[in-house]
Amino acid sequence: MRIAIVGGGLAGLATCYHLLSIDRNLKIQLFEKQGIGSGASGAAAGLLHPYTGSLAQLNWRSQPGIAATIQLLDAAAESIGKATYKPSGIVRCAINREDQQYFSKIVKTQHDVSLWDPQYTYNQTEIYRPALFIPGGLSVYTNLYLKGIWNLCAHYGAELVLQTFTLNDRAYFDKVILACGSNLADLYPALNLVLKRGEVLICEKRLTYGLIGNGYLSLTDRSNICYMGTTSRTDLTDLTLDGATKLIRSKVDSWFKSDIQVLGYKSGIRVYRSLSSSYPVIDQLDSKTWCFTGLGSRGLMYHAYLGSILAKAILRQSAKLIPQACKITR
Ligand SMILES: Cc1cc2nc3c(=O)[nH]c(=O)nc-3n(C[C@H](O)[C@H](O)[C@H](O)COP(=O)(O)OP(=O)(O)OC[C@H]3O[C@@H](n4cnc5c(N)ncnc54)[C@H](O)[C@@H]3O)c2cc1C
Numbered sequence: 001m002r003i004a005i006v007g008g009g010l011a012g013l014a015t016c017y018h019l020l021s022i023d024r025n026l027k028i029q030l031f032e033k034q035g036i037g038s039g040a041s042g043a044a045a046g047l048l049h050p051y052t053g054s055l056a057q058l059n060w061r062s063q064p065g066i067a068a069t070i071q072l073l074d075a076a077a078e079s080i081g082k083a084t085y086k087p088s089g090i091v092r093c094a095i096n097r098e099d100q101q102y103f104s105k106i107v108k109t110q111h112d113v114s115l116w117d118p119q120y121t122y123n124q125t126e127i128y129r130p131a132l133f134i135p136g137g138l139s140v141y142t143n144l145y146l147k148g149i150w151n152l153c154a155h156y157g158a159e160l161v162l163q164t165f166t167l168n169d170r171a172y173f174d175k176v177i178l179a180c181g182s183n184l185a186d187l188y189p190a191l192n193l194v195l196k197r198g199e200v201l202i203c204e205k206r207l208t209y210g211l212i213g214n215g216y217l218s219l220t221d222r223s224n225i226c227y228m229g230t231t232s233r234t235d236l237t238d239l240t241l242d243g244a245t246k247l248i249r250s251k252v253d254s255w256f257k258s259d260i261q262v263l264g265y266k267s268g269i270r271v272y273r274s275l276s277s278s279y280p281v282i283d284q285l286d287s288k289t290w291c292f293t294g295l296g297s298r299g300l301m302y303h304a305y306l307g308s309i310l311a312k313a314i315l316r317q318s319a320k321l322i323p324q325a326c327k328i329t330r
Pocket residue numbers: 006007008009010011012031032033034035036037038039040041042043044045046047048163164165166179180181182183184197198199200229266267268269270271292293294295296297298299300301
């Protein structure tokens with residue numbers, strides 16, 4: 001069977017890996033217009049934990065999602081001989097009274113998190129605020145991880161085609177998987193996907209934990225470098241380094257007061273199903289074409305889990321395997 005996967009980000013690579021894990025005889029060509037990780041995936045800050053969102057509630061299918069990601073992180077690490085993440089834990093600082101109330105509620109029902117009082121948070125992070133500590137939170141080294149997954153795919157026989165895929169190219173394949181991030185909005189405008197651009201600053205600062213407040217800071221594979229981010233805007237124009245720094249620091253400086261040198265920045269476009277829903281989008285578009293997008297700001301949580309489900313659905317030609325919540329019409 002000849003399969004085209006369009007997009008060398010988290011969605012396309014995870015699907016490629018899972019297809020080849022099921023059947024090494026598949027002939028897979030992975031089309032990537034700019035290089036592995038050149039879209040949102042390469043810009044990701046690397047924070048992975050199940051309590052995202054303003055209410056800090058346990059996210060939909062976060063447990064199987066994170067378990068699948070950890071399996072793939074470990075496989076990728078083995079293939080490149082380098083760690084792809086750090087089990088650093090994540091400290092989510094309360095920015096207002098509502099946060100404090102949500103955190104107090106969460107610890108009553110969830111036993112994998114704890115509350116820190118302001119003094120304890122300060123001792124650990126130099127931030128004087130009450131906080132929710134998520135010990136299972138990970139800092140993923142996204143660029144190394146992407147390299148590792150592609151390494152595995154190439155080892156299993158996938159071929160990288162560095163060119164832009166057009167819908168006319170579908171004629172040459174038995175199956176086509178459009179995992180092309182924000183470009184799917186151009187290819188299929190009827191999906192009404194919502195796009196938001198975001199930036200992360202690359203900063204010189206040693207961190208012990210991933211930190212979340214009004215914005216976030218995350219660890220990288222270099223111990224003296226971290227990422228700092230907060231932006232998410234429907235205006236997709238690119239900012240300058242100066243513009244991104246001003247915007248991000250205007251929010252982060254309100255809760256994380258520290259001298260930090262900004263060295264550069266990365267930028268990418270997140271894709272959402274709609275303004276009000278954060279469920280990913282996976283579906284069969286016609287007899288040979290499938291799509292996988294809408295990972296929003298939870299790409300690390302869902303790509304491996306849903307990539308595995310999608311691989312099975314494609315090979316069994318059964319859209320019934322796709323979770324109803326992820327279908328285009330739910
Ligand atoms: C600033 C920022 C920070 C983030 N931080 C986090 C985080 O900490 N944790 C987290 O879980 N998520 C985070 N995210 C979200 C995460 O990055 C995304 O959810 C995820 O990367 C989306 O992956 P994807 O494969 O769907 O899309 P992409 O990574 O955008 O991949 C699509 C790929 O398709 C290629 N492509 C497009 N069209 C074509 C075509 N026609 N032919 C060939 N190739 C094509 C593109 O070049 C691109 O490489 C962040 C996002 C941004 C922007």
